[in-house]
Amino acid sequence: MELSPDGIVLHDGRKTVFANKAAMNILGAKAQNQVIGVPISKFVHPKHWGKVKERIKKEKVGKDAPLREEKFVRVDGRIIDVSVAGRPVAIDGVSLIQVVFRDISEQKASANKIKESEEKLRTISENIGDAIFAKGKDRCFTFVNPAAVQMMGLPQKKIIGSRAEDVFSPHDAAVIKYVDDKNFQGHQVNEIKTLKLGGNKRNLHTVQSPIFDNKHNVIGITGVVRDVTESKKIEEALMNSEERYRIITAQTKHLIYDYDINTGKIKWDGAVNSVLKHSLNYMNSQIDFDGWVKMIHPDDRKETIRLLNEAQKKCCNFYDQYRFKTKGGVYIYVEHSGLFLPDKDGRPYRMLGTMSDISERRAIDKMKSEFVSMASHQLLTPLSDIKWLITELTGLAGDHCSTEQTNKLNQIRKSNTKMVELVKDLLSVSRIESGTNFILEYSTFNFSSMIKEVLKQYKSLISAKNLKVRLSFKGESCRCEADQKKLEQVVTNIFSNSVKFSKKGGQINIDCECGIKKIHCKVQDFGMGIPKKDHKKVFTKFFRADNATMSDTEGTGLGLYIAKAIVDAHGGSIWFDSQENKGAQFHFTFNKKPFK
Amino acid sequence: MIDGPKIITIVEDDTIIANVLKNKLEKENYEVKVAKNGESGLKLVKEVVPNLVVLDLILPRMHGFEVLKAIKADPTISKIPVIILTNLGQDEDRQKGLELGAIDYCSKSDIDVATLIDKINEILGK
Numbered sequence: 001m002e003l004s005p006d007g008i009v010l011h012d013g014r015k016t017v018f019a020n021k022a023a024m025n026i027l028g029a030k031a032q033n034q035v036i037g038v039p040i041s042k043f044v045h046p047k048h049w050g051k052v053k054e055r056i057k058k059e060k061v062g063k064d065a066p067l068r069e070e071k072f073v074r075v076d077g078r079i080i081d082v083s084v085a086g087r088p089v090a091i092d093g094v095s096l097i098q099v100v101f102r103d104i105s106e107q108k109a110s111a112n113k114i115k116e117s118e119e120k121l122r123t124i125s126e127n128i129g130d131a132i133f134a135k136g137k138d139r140c141f142t143f144v145n146p147a148a149v150q151m152m153g154l155p156q157k158k159i160i161g162s163r164a165e166d167v168f169s170p171h172d173a174a175v176i177k178y179v180d181d182k183n184f185q186g187h188q189v190n191e192i193k194t195l196k197l198g199g200n201k202r203n204l205h206t207v208q209s210p211i212f213d214n215k216h217n218v219i220g221i222t223g224v225v226r227d228v229t230e231s232k233k234i235e236e237a238l239m240n241s242e243e244r245y246r247i248i249t250a251q252t253k254h255l256i257y258d259y260d261i262n263t264g265k266i267k268w269d270g271a272v273n274s275v276l277k278h279s280l281n282y283m284n285s286q287i288d289f290d291g292w293v294k295m296i297h298p299d300d301r302k303e304t305i306r307l308l309n310e311a312q313k314k315c316c317n318f319y320d321q322y323r324f325k326t327k328g329g330v331y332i333y334v335e336h337s338g339l340f341l342p343d344k345d346g347r348p349y350r351m352l353g354t355m356s357d358i359s360e361r362r363a364i365d366k367m368k369s370e371f372v373s374m375a376s377h378q379l380l381t382p383l384s385d386i387k388w389l390i391t392e393l394t395g396l397a398g399d400h401c402s403t404e405q406t407n408k409l410n411q412i413r414k415s416n417t418k419m420v421e422l423v424k425d426l427l428s429v430s431r432i433e434s435g436t437n438f439i440l441e442y443s444t445f446n447f448s449s450m451i452k453e454v455l456k457q458y459k460s461l462i463s464a465k466n467l468k469v470r471l472s473f474k475g476e477s478c479r480c481e482a483d484q485k486k487l488e489q490v491v492t493n494i495f496s497n498s499v500k501f502s503k504k505g506g507q508i509n510i511d512c513e514c515g516i517k518k519i520h521c522k523v524q525d526f527g528m529g530i531p532k533k534d535h536k537k538v539f540t541k542f543f544r545a546d547n548a549t550m551s552d553t554e555g556t557g558l559g560l561y562i563a564k565a566i567v568d569a570h571g572g573s574i575w576f577d578s579q580e581n582k583g584a585q586f587h588f589t590f591n592k593k594p595f596k
Numbered sequence: 597m598i599d600g601p602k603i604i605t606i607v608e609d610d611t612i613i614a615n616v617l618k619n620k621l622e623k624e625n626y627e628v629k630v631a632k633n634g635e636s637g638l639k640l641v642k643e644v645v646p647n648l649v650v651l652d653l654i655l656p657r658m659h660g661f662e663v664l665k666a667i668k669a670d671p672t673i674s675k676i677p678v679i680i681l682t683n684l685g686q687d688e689d690r691q692k693g694l695e696l697g698a699i700d701y702c703s704k705s706d707i708d709v710a711t712l713i714d715k716i717n718e719i720l721g722k
């Protein structure tokens with residue numbers, strides 16, 4: 001009894017009369033008197049005392065009490081779990097109760113832990129997005145978690161106890177069989193497999209292991225499956241765009257940059273070497289934002305930075321052409337376009353864009369402009385001579401000219417005037433092209449008188465086509481301070497089109513609205529109009545609508561291009577509205593006072 | 597002293613224009629002297645001290661603007677009115693000509709001979 005590992009206590013129903021060593025240990029007693037002679041109620045958890053009293057009553061009348069679990073209170077007050085059994089004994093004629101007990105606190109704690117972790121596992125398996133399953137030796141499903149049920153798209157009842165070929169399409173069943181076979185050969189599988197679950201192709205990352213018995217026979221399979229269809233798509237897209245970017249940067253003739261506004265760092269890429277002669281490494285290690293600024297030609301720097309700041313402020317597109325220094329100190333013309341990107345607060349934090357060498361293009365453009373300018377001047381000299389000679393000839397002939405001779409002279413004069421006008425238009429175009437702005441010669445004049453003057457010049461043409469022209473003015477005074485000659489050209493260019501493209505007997509309406517700051521002029525005809533497909537090109541140079549070229553070969557297609565440039569220089573706008581065969585309405589506005 | 601005919605100097609390398617203008621001006625009783633390049637034109641103006649100069653711009657040897665500058669820089673001839681008659685019709689040429697002191701700027705392809713004669717008559721108070 002002394003050596004038993006179980007605690008043994010004898011009591012008379014009220015007090016302890018004996019306790020072995022193990023009992024002393026379990027109860028945490030250091031001296032006999034801490035246990036012996038102490039009422040047994042002291043060692044029983046108060047909650048259990050009622051039951052214990054009942055048991056003792058039974059034991060007293062000679063009944064064995066079965067093994068049970070109870071909570072004891074140690075001498076130091078700590079509560080322990082014990083398994084306990086009691087039975088009546090008679091020692092030296094005294095009837096006592098013998099209680100045998102064992103401390104099962106640790107055992108209980110670990111059982112609780114197992115229970116907890118089982119619970120946890122169950123929770124995880126039920127809530128996890130990954131499908132978890134188990135199969136028996138017969139390849140029938142024995143377990144599926146809710147994610148697996150969802151992935152398979154079948155009720156759990158149908159899955160448990162079924163084989164893959166019972167519930168999946170032949171294609172999917174074949175794939176599953178292939179993986180299971182590997183497991184049954186003792187291998188683990190960690191692969192991405194494609195199944196056509198419910199008709200949708202899914203990429204499934206499958207980790208599947210065999211379950212062995214202690215003789216190393218495979219008795220089942222357990223697996224975890226994750227649907228990676230979306231992430232695979234993203235991965236593929238990323239790979240594609242990376243690849244594309246790599247090819248583009250290798251093939252492009254542009255410089256590509258990525259500028260971090262906060263640090264000032266620039267990541268350079270693309271045709272750095274062929275355009276700037278600098279190595280990519282040099283640019284990336286040496287040329288940050290300040291370095292870039294220093295490479296801009298000093299004469300262009302201020303304007304470029306101004307435009308850049310403006311774009312940054314609005315967090316929008318930036319575009320400019322400027323001279324940029326290359327490795328040898330030679331400046332090239334670059335065309336620079338970029339885009340500022342906003343952070344989540346809408347503030348620009350990054351800029352991406354390209355720069356390309358347009359020196360050659362600029363040189364060709366310049367040559368072209370210079371050629372047109374030179375040719376036009378050279379043409380003007382003989383044209384002026386002809387003009388002056390006609391006047392001289394008319395004067396010399398005086399009254400001796402026959403009507404026919406006078407007519408012919410007039411025709412020569414008209415042709416000469418047309419050629420002069422054409423050459424002047426070409427000169428204007430070459431100037432607009434070269435970026436030289438018009439210098440406006442401001443004078444004060446009455447816009448209504450000016451229009452009437454234009455109409456006078458067209459009097460013979462108007463009556464020849466039997467056109468009706470209605471002219472109206474509304475609003476404030478039509479007096480304005482602008483470039484009279486140039487605005488006259490705008491009116492002439494628009495009005496001459498209306499006359500040209502009106503049918504015989506047609507109507508032309510000119511309506512002017514004079515506001516306090518602006519004048520709005522509308523010229524409306526009911527002629528052949530402009531086909532819809534040509535609308536975008538109306539204000540481009542050398543534009544002539546298809547229906548116009550069919551009916552009339554005269555005209556250079558420069559009139560509206562020049563008109564737009566003049567209106568723009570006056571701070572106004574020009575637009576139109578037209579339907580083929582129904583006519584056209586041209587509008588333009590301009591400032592009554594010099595536009596700064 | 598009886599006033600002789602007023603003298604007009606034409607500096608113009610285009611003989612057609614020069615001749616047409618000369619004929620017309622002579623009909624108006626002006627005495628006309630013609631020079632065919634910038635250098636000789638300036639020399640002629642200094643020699644003759646005309647009442648008015650009609651000056652082309654694109655001239656051999658010396659550009660019309662240089663001739664005009666030289667005239668305006670020389671006090672003995674700086675008061676002579678100069679009309680520019682040219683094929684250079686650009687805004688900035690016109691602006692520059694007037695800034696340098698030309699009294700008028702006419703484009704050969706735009707102006708009528710008669711209109712030019714009217715202008716000259718007006719300037720010379722005829």
